[in-house]
Amino acid sequence: MYQLIYVSSSTETFTREKFLDLAFVMSSQNTKIGITGMLVFKDGNFMEVLEGEESAVKELFSKIHVDPRHTLVSVIQEGDISAREYSSWAMTFYNSATEQYEHVGSPIQWKDNS
Ligand SMILES: Cc1cc2nc3c(=O)[nH]c(=O)nc-3n(C[C@H](O)[C@H](O)[C@H](O)COP(=O)(O)O)c2cc1C
Numbered sequence: 001m002y003q004l005i006y007v008s009s010s011t012e013t014f015t016r017e018k019f020l021d022l023a024f025v026m027s028s029q030n031t032k033i034g035i036t037g038m039l040v041f042k043d044g045n046f047m048e049v050l051e052g053e054e055s056a057v058k059e060l061f062s063k064i065h066v067d068p069r070h071t072l073v074s075v076i077q078e079g080d081i082s083a084r085e086y087s088s089w090a091m092t093f094y095n096s097a098t099e100q101y102e103h104v105g106s107p108i109q110w111k112d113n114s
Pocket of ligand 1: 008025026027029030046048060063064065067069070
């Protein structure tokens with residue numbers, strides 16, 4: 001099992017609605033390829049944790065890395081882990097109007113066959 005954590009800065013304004021649109025597309029794509037983790041957006045910055053098979057994590061990150069919707073993509077941690085730390089995909093949006101973190105979407109529980 002492999003984990004990669006990065007931070008980045010958005011290049012466009014992410015309203016709550018826009019974040020939700022992005023987040024929901026991701027959650028279904030990630031489920032298909034066995035990726036769990038979490039994505040947080042706050043004050044124009046993203047932090048994302050991706051977990052899964054090493055090849056799946058690296059292939060997905062190579063796409064994310066060049067996505068023009070963000071820049072200054074910086075990996076803060078990467079390597080093997082013994083088990084998933086996130087058993088579902090979680091998305092969190094910091095709402096500056098309410099000064100609260102909102103968890104969005106219903107958690108999708110992932111079950112490894114091992
Ligand atoms: C901050 C950020 C995080 C992203 N995270 C994911 C993700 O977890 N899973 C995903 O499939 N796409 C994610 N994307 C979108 C990818 O960059 C890319 O658009 C998507 O994988 C579709 O690629 P494809 O059309 O080549 O399959 C993210 C984009 C941004 C800007």
